[in-house]
Amino acid sequence: MENVIRLSHGAGGRMMNDLIREVFATPLDNPILRQMADASACNLQSANLQFAISTDSFVINPLFFPGGDIGSLSVHGTVNDVAMAGARPLWLTAGFILEEGLEMGVLERVVRSMGEAARAAGVQVVAGDTKVVERGHGDGIYINTAGFGVVREGVHVGPQEARAGDVVLLSGTVGDHGIAVLSQREGLRFETDLLSDSAALNGLVEALLDVAPHTHCLRDPTRGGLAAVLNELAAASNVGVEIEEAAVPVRPAVAAACEMLGFDPFTVANEGKLVAFVPSGEAQAALAALRAHPLGQDAARIGTVVAEHAGLVLARTAIGGRRVVDMPLGELLPRIC
Amino acid sequence: MSLESILAQFRDPDAARALAAAIRTRSTRPARLMEFCGGHTHAILRFGIPSLLPETVDLRSGPGCPVCVTAAGDLDRAIALAQVPDVILTTFGDMIRVPGSRLSLAQAKAQGADVRVVYSPLDALRIAQETPARPVIFLGVGFETTAPMVASTVLAAEAAGVRNFTVFSTHKLTPPATRAILAAGEVALDGIIGPGHVTTVIGAAAWRFLPQEYAIPCAIAGFEPLDLLRAILSLVEMVEQGRADVTNTYARSVRLEGNAPALAALERVFEVADVEWRGFGVVPASGLALREAYARFDAARAFPVDVPPAKELPGCRCGEVLRGVLLPTECALFARVCTPQNPTGPCMVSAEGACAAYYRYGERI
Numbered sequence: 094m095e096n097v098i099r100l101s102h103g104a105g106g107r108m109m110n111d112l113i114r115e116v117f118a119t120p121l122d123n124p125i126l127r128q129m130a131d132a133s134a135c136n137l138q139s140a141n142l143q144f145a146i147s148t149d150s151f152v153i154n155p156l157f158f159p160g161g162d163i164g165s166l167s168v169h170g171t172v173n174d175v176a177m178a179g180a181r182p183l184w185l186t187a188g189f190i191l192e193e194g195l196e197m198g199v200l201e202r203v204v205r206s207m208g209e210a211a212r213a214a215g216v217q218v219v220a221g222d223t224k225v226v227e228r229g230h231g232d233g234i235y236i237n238t239a240g241f242g243v244v245r246e247g248v249h250v251g252p253q254e255a256r257a258g259d260v261v262l263l264s265g266t267v268g269d270h271g272i273a274v275l276s277q278r279e280g281l282r283f284e285t286d287l288l289s290d291s292a293a294l295n296g297l298v299e300a301l302l303d304v305a306p307h308t309h310c311l312r313d314p315t316r317g318g319l320a321a322v323l324n325e326l327a328a329a330s331n332v333g334v335e336i337e338e339a340a341v342p343v344r345p346a347v348a349a350a351c352e353m354l355g356f357d358p359f360t361v362a363n364e365g366k367l368v369a370f371v372p373s374g375e376a377q378a379a380l381a382a383l384r385a386h387p388l389g390q391d392a393a394r395i396g397t398v399v400a401e402h403a404g405l406v407l408a409r410t411a412i413g414g415r416r417v418v419d420m421p422l423g424e425l426l427p428r429i430c
Numbered sequence: 431m432s433l434e435s436i437l438a439q440f441r442d443p444d445a446a447r448a449l450a451a452a453i454r455t456r457s458t459r460p461a462r463l464m465e466f467c468g469g470h471t472h473a474i475l476r477f478g479i480p481s482l483l484p485e486t487v488d489l490r491s492g493p494g495c496p497v498c499v500t501a502a503g504d505l506d507r508a509i510a511l512a513q514v515p516d517v518i519l520t521t522f523g524d525m526i527r528v529p530g531s532r533l534s535l536a537q538a539k540a541q542g543a544d545v546r547v548v549y550s551p552l553d554a555l556r557i558a559q560e561t562p563a564r565p566v567i568f569l570g571v572g573f574e575t576t577a578p579m580v581a582s583t584v585l586a587a588e589a590a591g592v593r594n595f596t597v598f599s600t601h602k603l604t605p606p607a608t609r610a611i612l613a614a615g616e617v618a619l620d621g622i623i624g625p626g627h628v629t630t631v632i633g634a635a636a637w638r639f640l641p642q643e644y645a646i647p648c649a650i651a652g653f654e655p656l657d658l659l660r661a662i663l664s665l666v667e668m669v670e671q672g673r674a675d676v677t678n679t680y681a682r683s684v685r686l687e688g689n690a691p692a693l694a695a696l697e698r699v700f701e702v703a704d705v706e707w708r709g710f711g712v713v714p715a716s717g718l719a720l721r722e723a724y725a726r727f728d729a730a731r732a733f734p735v736d737v738p739p740a741k742e743l744p745g746c747r748c749g750e751v752l753r754g755v756l757l758p759t760e761c762a763l764f765a766r767v768c769t770p771q772n773p774t775g776p777c778m779v780s781a782e783g784a785c786a787a788y789y790r791y792g793e794r795i
Contacts, residue, residue, distance in 0.1 A: 339443075352437065355781065357476075412446035412655045414478020416791040 098195040103225030112223065116201055120208030121187070123217040133219040135184055135241075143244035145180035147171055150237040156203065159273045160288030161364070163234055164206035169293045169364055170315065171240035172214045176295040177311040177367065179250040179302060180242035185211065186220040187238050192231035203234055214293035216240070247306055254309035255330035257400040260376035262369045264297060264383050265290070265391040267319050268347040271361035276350070287346045292365030297388045301369060305379035310370035313363070317421050320359040322368050323406045324420040334406040336396030336418065360421035370398060440654030441477075449659035450482040453666055461669045462488040462618060463662065464754050466608060467625035468495035468782030469653055475791035477655040479662075487662065490617065490754040491784035493607050493707065494625055496572040497524045498752055498776040498783050501706040502740035504600045505530040508569050510735035511598055512543040517733070518561065520554035521569040523547045528776045531741040551583035551597075558587070558595035567729045570599040575627040577601040577718055578692035581699035584720070584727045596729035599718055601700065604628050605636055606716035607707060612644050617754045621665035624650035626657070626680045633688025634678045641674035652680040699724050708776065709749025746775035751784050758788040765789055 101108045118126070125133045151167040161169075168185065175182040187207065191200065211218055269290040276285045294313060302308060310330070314322040319341065327334045343351075343358045351358045365388060371379045376394065383389035406418040465471055471491040474480065480489060493499050509530050512519035519535070526535040526545060539545040548554050551568050558566035570580045580597055587595045604625060612619065624637050629650045640648045647668035651661035660679040668675060678684050696718070705717025720728040745763050750756035758764050758777065768774035770786055777783035 348437075408478075410476070410478040410655075411441050412443050412477050412479075413450075413482065414655075415481040416475060416478040419790045 096197050098191045098193055098197065098200065098225055100193050100225050100227065103191065103223055109223060113221075116197070116204055117221060117223075120204045121211065121218040121221070122208075123219070125184070125217060125219040126221075133184075135219060137243065145175045145178035145242045145244055146239065147174035147178070148237065148239035149174060150235060152232060152235050153274065154232055155274075155277050156199065156233055158277050158289055160269075161291035162203060162206050163236055164203035165210040166291050166364060167236040167238045168207055168210035168214060168216070169291050171238040172216055172293045172295055173313045173364075173367075175240040175242040176298040177250070177313055178242070178244060179248035179298070179308070179311060180244045181299070182214065182216050182240050182242040182295050184217050184219045184241045185238050187218050187236060188222040189224070190231055190235040191223065191225045192233050193225055193228040195233050200234065210293065214295055245302055248302055248308070250308055250311045252310060252312070252326055252329035255326055255332050255370045255398050256309060256372070257332055257398055258373050259309055259370040259398040260373050260394055261323075261334060261336060261396040261398065262371055262376065262380055262383060263319065263341060263393055263395045264294075264367045264369075264389045265365075266342040266344045266347065267314065267363055267366060268343060268351065268358040268361035270364040271318070272347045272350045274362075275354075285346050285350065287344065290363055290365035292388055294365060294367050294388065297367065297383065297386050300382045300386045300389075301379055304382045305369070305371045305375035307375055308369050308371050308379070310368070312368045314366055314368055315364060316362050318358070318360040318362055319368065320357065320406070320418050320421055323418060326368075326370065327406050328404045330398075331403045333399040333402035333404070334396060335399055336406065336408050338408045339411050340393050340395045342391045342393055357421075359418060437654065440652070440656045442656065445656055446482070446659060449656065449663055453487065453659065453663050454484045456663065456670055457484050457486040457666045458670065460486050460488065461620045461666055462490060463621045463623055463665050464490045464492045464611070464619050465623040465651075466492040466494040466604060467623075467628070468498070468780070468784065468787070469627070470494070470623055470625070470651065470658065471784050472782060472787045472791075473653045473655070474658055475787045477658075478791075479655060479658060482659075483662070487666065490619070490757070491751065491787070492611070492754055493709070493752040494573070494604065495752070495777065495780050495782040495784065496576065496602065497528055497780035498748060499602060499607070499707045499709065500525075500528070500571055500600050500776070501708050502531050502742070503706065503737065506532070506737040506740055507730075507735055508598055509533055509535055509538050509543075510737050511567050511729060511733055512538050512545050514565075514733050514735065516564045518544045518546060518557060518564055518566045519569060520546050520548045520557060520566060522571060524780045524782070525569060525571055527773070527779045529743060529773070531738070551580045552586070555583050555587055555592065555595055558592050559590070562594055565594050565596065565732070567733070568595070568597045570597045570601050573602055573604050573625070573628050574631045574696070577700065578631060578689075578695050581695040584699045584724055585695060587727060588724070596727050596732050597720065598729035599700070599720055600705070601718035602705060602707065603702070603716050603718065605632075605639065606713050607710065609639070610710055610713050610716070611753055612646070614753070619646060619754070620669050621646060622648040623658070623661050623665065624648045624676070626650060626652045626683060629680070629688070630683045631689050631692045633686055634676055634684055635686050636688070637676045641676060645674045647674045647677070649677045650680050650684050652683065707752075709752040743775050748775035748777045748785070751777050758785040759792065761785070
């Protein structure tokens with residue numbers, strides 16, 4: 094096996110076959126993928142089912158960060174998107190765009206990590222694709238994963254489903270992923286023990302829906318953070334959201350980094366948290382179920398859905414004042430003075 | 431001690447409630463207070479302080495957003511500098527999205543200019559040292575807080591014998607702008623919340639002209655909610671007593687005489703100049719230009735660029751917002767045409783801009 098990626102690894106010939114066999118096949122192995130067909134036919138038990146399909150591309154820099162890497166992240170991100178539809182994720186596809194010159198060892202680490210993440214989440218990678226781009230035209234590895242799952246019977250979650258009176262639950266601390274990744278960036282490196290929260294949330298969603306089957310909205314606050322998700326749900330459902338700033342769990346290291354850099358932890362990315370809008374009657378059981386799960390120990394009730402100020406998210410601040418929580422703009426830039 | 435436990439001292443909800451209650455009890459007559467500093471505007475709105483205050487207290491944002499008060503002509507010149515062949519123009523992130531008369535730096539960058547965001551002027555100097563064949567210009571924007579860092583960087587460049595590093599200085603001084611607002615008399619102010627970071631450098635004594643010449647009290651404030659509430663209470667008490675003084679509610683950072691080494695670096699590299707402010711026109715003795723002795727670090731002298739006369743941004747009322755005459759929400763463009771995603775004027779672009787703060791944290795119902 095070569096020790097770096099070359100353009101011919103994506104050219105469809107023997108080298109690509111070697112790459113598939115030697116790097117991808119074993120870590121991602123399962124009976125469906127093993128057939129190596131152009132498309133995989135997957136069996137479902139019943140025809141009367143609702144499906145959830147999602148796709149996501151991963152272009153993270155650096156490839157390896159405290160608490161995860163692009164491989165595990167590409168599984169968690171798509172598994173979570175499917176789970177947020179109230180679905181059980183079953184199958185993933187994986188498309189790789191590799192940069193010529195990438196060290197084979199790096200790719201192997203990433204694929205191993207993907208395989209472990211998929212097994213832990215109980216999903217199978219059933220189809221894949223590899224392309225190689227010329228040196229300088231990529232960032233080492235880009236991964237696209239698509240996910241397919243089956244919606245739980247009787248569950249109707251969706252961004253338009255929030256109702257006044259719903260309780261807003263958050264499964265844990267916010268901002269861990271964004272700050273952990275930022276701490277590794279060139280030009281911005283700072284010392285922290287913080288780990289990304291990257292995790293597959295399908296198990297947590299199962300636990301939640303077992304006791305709160307009438308949950309109205311589920312979202313994982315990735316890019317844009319908690320603020321973006323709350324704004325999206327408020328707008329899609331045409332309701333207002335009111336949260337207690339002090340009730341939102343934030344790790345001290347995240348709070349400190351945000352103070353230094355001028356960020357609002359509510360706008361920093363997460364990869365292993367969910368927000369649930371749950372009818373008040375099921376809220377207590379839902380919170381208990383989240384807290385009983387290893388990925389939801391710090392879960393908290395952070396606010397409520399109201400009929401007033403539709404589309405707007407308001408926060409009661411730590412000192413008892415009131416402010417708008419706005420949709421974040423995009424790229425986070427450290428403040429200048 | 432962790433940063434969190436330090437911050438907790440300045441965000442204690444019980445102490446905040448007690449201060450807010452004291453303000454409500456003490457305030458009987460209207461008090462229109464201007465927070466000079468854009469950082470204060472953001473902190474005030476981020477912590478929801480207006481919702482804790484009585485109706486008698488009217489907070490007005492001032493011109494303390496360096497990006498916002500940069501004159502359109504200066505921005506046009508900076509963009510022209512960025513377009514000089516081989517030049518690397520370095521700047522703080524906030525600056526690159528501000529619309530100039532024709533382009534923003536971001537658009538110039540998209541057209542091929544080499545514009546780089548840095549976090550410190552020292553990063554710009556490092557880029558100059560790493561690329562000795564290309565001229566590196568640092569766009570110096572900011573008040574007395576930022577200018578000493580730029581002065582120190584010029585001194586470091588001189589010490590290291592760096593020949594390809596220059597500064598385009600649009601640095602500005604805060605007391606002259608405050609004086610301009612009071613002298614114009616467009617908005618009647620009862621007190622000034624003094625800028626904490628600026629005053630850390632220039633010293634609380636620099637604000638004595640407010641009580642002495644204008645009979646207006648000034649309270650220097652930090653950037654935590656309790657700092658701001660204490661400063662507001664101090665101003666309300668002085669307004670109620672008909673007393674004008676300079677009080678320092680940010681004594682953990684601000685001294686009467688300021689920061690001597692920072693002032694010395696400023697004095698050595700810069701001289702006071704008449705400069706143009708957006709919304710104000712030319713304000714006498716309100717800016718910092720490089721001294722003759724440091725002329726070789728002056729981008730304006732090293733790269734003379736001709737720019738057509740600056741054009742005002744149609745419909746934009748940032749000038750009035752910066753003078754405290756207009757609240758952001760009173761501008762017809764606010765949140766309708768002008769948003770952080772699609773800003774018409776600089777006050778909606780900058781993280782310290784009043785319009786951005788009102789948009790981000792204020793009520794928009």
